[in-house]
Amino acid sequence: MNSQAGKVLESIHQENFNKRKQLDRIRYTKHKKMEKFRLTQLEAAELRDRLLYEVGGKLPAEKKEQAVANYVQKANIKKNAALAIKVMYKKILDILKKDSSYFTVVLEALKLDCRAQGKCLMGATEMGQLAMEYLDDRKFEFSKLEKEIKVNMKExxxxxxxxxxxxxxxTDSFPDLIRKEEATNLDDLYEDEDAVSKHSVHWELEEVMGICKRLQKATLVSSFDKILLRLKEQRYQTxxxxxxxxxxxAKRDALIxxxxxxVMMLDTLKNVGQEKTAQYLLEKKRLLAQQEAERREENDLNKALDEKGKIIIEMKTSLQQINELLSSVGAPNVPRPFTDVPPAIQYALEEMVQPVPEVEADFDKLILTAKQKLNVLIQAVSKMEVTPEVRLNARLFYHNILARTMRDNYKDEVVAEGGLIEFEMEDPNVPSHAIIKLRSKQLVEAQVSEFDVPADAPKK
Structure with a gap:
């Protein structure tokens, strides 16, 4: 029984010894790997420092990151500009719609006026044509009548x-035509029974002959027999x-x-036509002048809006760049939260991967933020003691930054983006690269010391 218990105890000790030996092997392997990791991290830091020293500025990844941030910023600015232009064009379209409705009404009024003027002119033309035709007819009748009268007068x-x-x-042959007869007493042949008086036949004959001669002379006939015919003809002609x-x-009076x-209608039409035409021309000139003035005003307004939009975009860009430069001013030194990831790796990852800054689009907020941060800077500068050495270092730092920027632009052949010079400034609240390296080294040493192999470890 005791032998069995001793065997069990011995097997337990043997198992414990094997486990401890395995644990020592694992600790030793871990120590080696931690040492290798520390050396690798130091080598990476040295390579980074060497790369920064050789490049003389930011890393390519940082440059790309900065370029991406600038592109995003420009895209946001263009988006804001596009929105502003869209609103502006909407307003312009509303104004143009109102102008279109107004000019449509004016055009309809002009069309109605044109139709009325056309009808008036057509009526005047028809009346003038009828008057000319009537005048030609009367002239033709007068000429025809004149020809007939001339023919009659010639006849x-x-x-x-x-x-x-x-x-x-x-007259020349009259004496030869007188017939000589015997004188006959004809007093008895004529007797007026009513008057109971007797006349001399010779006297009456002479009187009748005198009347006939006067009638012949007046009627211009060759014999006494034709006097009656001529008188009838004259009566008919009369x-x-x-x-x-x-x-x-009657025709003459009607023609007159x-x-x-x-003539009265022609004068009236002339006066009415001239008055309406002059009024129409004045109205047309006034409308053309008004349209030209509105067109010039619209062009001036568009130019002013374009210039205003450009100025606003440039001001927003400058303010956004100023806020980007002043982003680290007044930032609190917030402690990092505790995680399972080693601090050295966390610092390295945060340094390599930086978030793209969000661009503020509100103009008032940009001005207010820049004003606050500039006040902080002014207060900080007023509290600083500026010695000649500090002033000399600042001037040297500025010239170094300017020379580096010029060298980068000359080598890369890239125009500096933005209207401001980009430079770096140290903030006491933000840890520098040297401080981060020192902290990472201390953390690595502390972690390595935790996993050191104890001196009293059993060895077999």
């Missing part, structure tokens, strides 16, 4: 010449001419009245 002149010729011929005279007088009415 009468020819007849008068023939009658004069016959009268002259009869009646015809009187009737024609009455008709012509029509001419007066046409």
């Amino acid at each position: 009468r002149e020819r007849t008068l010449k023939l009658a004069r010729r016959e009268v002259a011929y009869l 009646e015809r001419l009187m009737m024609q005279l009455t008709l012509n007088s 009245e029509d001419r007066k009415h046409a």
Whole structure:
């Protein structure tokens, strides 16, 4: 029984010894790996310092990160500018819609006025055409009547010449035509029974002959037998001419009245047309001048809006860059939360991976933030004691930064983005690279010391 218990106890001790030996082996391996990790970390820090010294500025990854941040910032600025332009164009479209409705009404009014003017001109043209046709008809009738009168006058002149010729011929041959007869007492042949008086036949014959001669001379006939025919002809011609005279007088009076009415209507149409035309031309000139003034005002407004938008964008860009430069001013030194990740690795990861800064788009907030941080800087500078050595170091630091920026731009052939010079400044609240290296070294040594192999470890 005791032998079995001793065997069990011996086996337990042997198992314990094996486990401790295995634990010592693991601790030794861990110690070696920690030592190797520390050496690797120190080598990485030295390589980083050497790389920073050789490059003389930021790392390519940091440059890319800065470029990406600048691109994001520019994209946000362009987005804000696009939104501002969109709002501006919406307002312009509203104004143009109102102008379109206004000019549509004006155009409709002009169309109605044009139609009314056209109808008036067409009516005036038709009336003028009718007046001209009526005047041509009257001229044709007058010319026709004039020709008929001339023909009639020529015919009468020819007849008068023939009658004069016959009268002259009869006058010359009249003595040869007198018939000589015996004197006969004819007093008894005529007796007026009513008056119971007797007349001399010779005296009555002479009186009748005198009347006939006067009638012959007046009617221009060759014999006494044609006097009655000529008187009938003259009576007929007189009646015809009187009737024609009455008709012509009526036509003349109507033509005179029509001419007066046409002249009056022509003067009225001329005056009305000139008045309406002058009014239309004045209204047209006024509308054209108003349109030109509105067009110039619209162009000036667009130019002013464009210039204002450009100035606002430039101001926002400058303020965003100033706020980016002043981002570390007044930042509190917040302690890092405790995690399972070693602090050295956490510092290295945070240094390598930096978040893209968010760009503020509000103009008032940008101005307020920049004002507050600049006040903090001014207060900090007022509290500092600026000695000649500090001033010399600051001037040397500024020239070094300027020379580095010029060298980077010359080597990389890249134009510096933004309108401000980018520079780095040290903030006492933010740990520097040397402090971070020192802290990481201390943490590594502390962790390695925890896993050291104890001196009294059993060895087999």
